[in-house]
Structures are given as structure tokens and as C-alpha cells.
Amino acid sequence: GAVVSQHPSRVICKSGTSVKIECRSLDFQATTMFWYRQFPKQSLMLMATSNEGSKATYEQGVEKDKFLINHASLTLSTLTVTSAHPEDSSFYICSARPPGLAGGTTSTDTQYFGPGTRLTVL
């Protein structure tokens, strides 16, 4: 099946530093990747949609200058948390979507989630 990896799996940083999280689709090309954030014991919230070769689309309330997204290739999207603060500590999860087939949906056309990155900002 389709595999999505994230790196690092866990990161601890000091307040004010920037942290980059990578999301890779290992055995398929993903024209679109999604970034979610999950606070402890809460639900996942969609942060942004990352499209290869174009600007990301951010959900309402998500600061695009703070959460920089780069989707430079069909297998890699990166999320950079700039000037991180303790309130940015969270579990960040990406998902990747294979290209849809022409003519409509398929049963295999769904999102595949990475294992997540746990960010702790001290």
C-alpha cells in the first residue's frame, strides 16, 4: 500500500527557533498534500493544503507567515514552523493524495497519512 513518511518523528526546540518537518510519499507521487495539527486529547485540524508547484492554501485562522509550506516535488512537502513558541507545541500530521483518475473517483483514491511529528517548544 501507499506509504507516507514524516521526519523527524519527534523534535524539541527552544522558543524562537524555526523547525522544519518533512512529509514524503514513498511509493507514489502526490500532487496534493495536507497538513493537520492535533493538540493533546483533541481532534485533528486541517491547517493547509499543499499543491506541488504552487502556493499552499491555508485554512482560516492559520498564519501563513508562521507556518511556511513548500511542496517542491511530487513526493515531498515541508512545513516550517518559524519562530516557534510553546503554544505551537503539537502533533503535526501530513497526508498525501495520489492523483485522481480521469472521469471521477476510485476506491483507491484516498489520503494516506504519515506517522506524525511531535513538536515540543520549550
Next chain:
Amino acid sequence: AQKVTQAQTEISVVEKEDVTLDCVYETRDTTYYLFWYKQPPSGELVFLIRRNSFDEQNEISGRYSWNFQKSTSSFNFTITASQVVDSAVYFCALSEPYSGGGADGLTFGKGTHLIIQP
């Protein structure tokens, strides 16, 4: 706007009992997708099922079954003969389609923490 409601924050049952997790959704789209995911303590999301809005057939997969009813906007999940390994947080999610086919970004419910006691 889309919304997914999982009213049950936590459910605790004894092993081998059947348990149903409720999911109610709201959407203005006539075409949409519904999902269930399992999140064990490790945090990784495990895909369980995807259902298209035009397919109201119920589905059974081993001990798992899903009841999709458009009339009540519900997509409930039942585990039969529960096991300790079923303990996890379960999320119901909703998405609208995108023009290229498939689902767009997901709107998740708040999740139900299922505890199966031995």
C-alpha cells in the same frame, strides 16, 4: 460549512461486548466522503473505511461494521466482540470531493476514546 459530531467522548466496555460509536455529520454538498480512522497511543492514524455519499450500503469487515444513513446524516461504527487491542481513539471524518476525483481536506470529529477492559 462542514461539521462532524462525535457525541461520545469516551466509552468503556468489557472485552467481548459489542460497542457502537456514533457519528453525525453536516454538509451542504450533495456529494461527499465519510471516513473512520483509528488512532492508537502511538499517534499514527489507521484508515478503516471510506464511504461515498451515493453509496448507502452498509459494510462489514470482520468484527467491524458501518451503518450509513443519509436520512439521519449518520455514519455509525460498530465493533462486535470487542478486544483489548481495539482500545484507541476513533475519529469520524468528512470531506467534499475535488475536481480531479477523490477527497479533499478532511474535517474530523472530536474523536471517541474507546477503552476495552479485559
